[in-house]
Amino acid sequence: MRRALAALLIAVLPVAAPADDLRGTGDLGIVIERTTGSVLIVDTTERAAIVRVEGLGDLSHASAVFSPDQRYAYVFGRDGGLTKLDLLTGTIAARIVQAGNSIGGAISDDGLLVAVSNYEPGGVRVFDAGTLEPVADIPAEWDGGLSKTVGLVDAPGRRFVFTLWDAGETWIADFSGEGAPVVTRIGGIGANPYDGLITGDGRLYIAGLFGEDGLTALDLWQERPAPRRILDGYGRGEEPLPVYKMPHLEGWALAAGRFALPAVGRHEVLWVDAVTLEEAGRTATHGQPVFAVARPGGRQVWVNFAHPRNDTVQVIDTLSGEIVHTLTPGPAVLHMEFTPRGHEVWVSVRDADRVDIYDAATFEKLGEIAAETPSGIFFTARAHRTGL
């Protein structure tokens, strides 16, 4: 059934956009189709798919970043594949398989370097954004061999920051000089950091811990950033709930001076004061949160949930911490992406083969797009934000 639907969609959509059609690229985006290794290029103004591009390999847990001109998407597959996609022609501009098992990537602030975080072999590899030629290889060497790397983000000043799952270290790779990158190793992050985020101002890097009950923050504005434990003992593992899905830290929301943070293994969103980094409240939720994403501006936070409660999205009012709306888009809501100024939000409903589009203020459904097992949704405005 699913395969038949996909075939139908492919038949309906053109294979490439007409090359003589001038158009801006600020309102484009992509939808990852995880089981078919394909990507939909979408138009957020028209609320429509433009074209499907196939042949991107294993796209389970895939993510993407964009070139500064917003013409190209760099799609990071799970199988080590790195694909440069031309959004204007709907074609693959370049593609490499750079490792055996990968988890996300980042693009430098000048748009010239693309970095990929690898599990196998453990480390980070950096490529020329134009050609995908290799620029640098940073094996994540520690006492135990090569560590898996997680939480790779870009930081201002041609830097990449990432964390070693096995070693409990965070590394800063600085490409601002000539020649090889300068790598700063910061130990003492904690046991099994599983993901990381950088705040939009490029100042705070925060690693979530799987092996301990807390998180670790680094102030990248300091000469020598020192690890600071936050939310120590917030209750991860306090209750015997199985952890169905690790939450995504890149989705952490900064809203009205507080971070909204999906708790691991709990039916809660945690609030953290952005200045003191102390806990500032909790909101009970429908299930284990996966993404807690602030509507741009931070007036509300939208939350989706882990299996088996993943048909639902809840909207939390930032000022009160109260849930103000609950939607049930359908089976397996995997991701939410706001238009850059926050007036609309796109929601992928994997097992309904559909992306829903909502008015972010009224919650009215404005449209939907057929997609094959959609997961991540990424709009080109990310090109101009740090850490996305």
Place this chain on the structure above:
Amino acid sequence: MRRALAALLIAVLPVAAPADDLRGTGDLGIVIERTTGSVLIVDTTERAAIVRVEGLGDLSHASAVFSPDQRYAYVFGRDGGLTKLDLLTGTIAARIVQAGNSIGGAISDDGLLVAVSNYEPGGVRVFDAGTLEPVADIPAEWDGGLSKTVGLVDAPGRRFVFTLWDAGETWIADFSGEGAPVVTRIGGIGANPYDGLITGDGRLYIAGLFGEDGLTALDLWQERPAPRRILDGYGRGEEPLPVYKMPHLEGWALAAGRFALPAVGRHEVLWVDAVTLEEAGRTATHGQPVFAVARPGGRQVWVNFAHPRNDTVQVIDTLSGEIVHTLTPGPAVLHMEFTPRGHEVWVSVRDADRVDIYDAATFEKLGEIAAETPSGIFFTARAHRTGL
């Protein structure tokens, strides 16, 4: 001499970009050429001008906003002219003269409405972003007739916020419903508000006062926003310095939890705590600040100055409040615009007929562009920010 240079530039630059050249629009921008009524379309990746477009009328004190697809710029002239510029073809897509004397404009969060702030006749007029057909006329009526309007910004939810210079009121025009906009009038803003800003999260609107020694803040997240006086008695007029040029509030920087604010008539940047809105320090500067612009991320604030000290730019470290660098680009530095992730900054040097491009981290000069009396510089990434 200036006219001869302009003629040369026009001869060198092509009159329009080739229409068959596909390109992204995320790295484009415009430079206002104030005395010739022309605009340069620029490419921030190539650090180059692409094409000059003429015939935009009186561009003294001009500003611009961009469509969500980042293909079109809307240029607001001083003479009531509103020009829709196609950045891909280098041509004027539409142009109207909608009033006799204007001061800036804004675009709604959905990109469908463009609003212009008028002195003559006093009020705000709103146009269809596609066609520039009139949508609404909001005369700024008060006891004294029609007020000049200033500080027009967009707010989330298809709203525009602006302030009445003569009446001391701020109005919120809400276009989210069907039919005519709902206008909320808020009195008691103070004597002669001369400009306004909205914070990037769309929450705070702040009006600067010319007739009193302070500013007024409104929390737009409240049901009924009430005016709150801030920085009362900070010293505007305390010293007998003539005010050479009113600072621009749209340039107000939010950095590391503080606003950096150009003081009126003083050689100072004021720091305001973003949560309490209390004064949080002052930095003595080279002259009367005009723009205090945060490098994206807020690590530094760049400041330019009023005549006669306007050949200089100073860079303030946000954490310490200290000046860490002073540049002297040349005569009449009018504006500064950062690339969206803050790695480079463009500086217009009006009386040198030049735009300089600097590395924002090292202060190294990376390039320059010839331009005829350049003033405002606007990059397309503004399309995706609130209040710019």
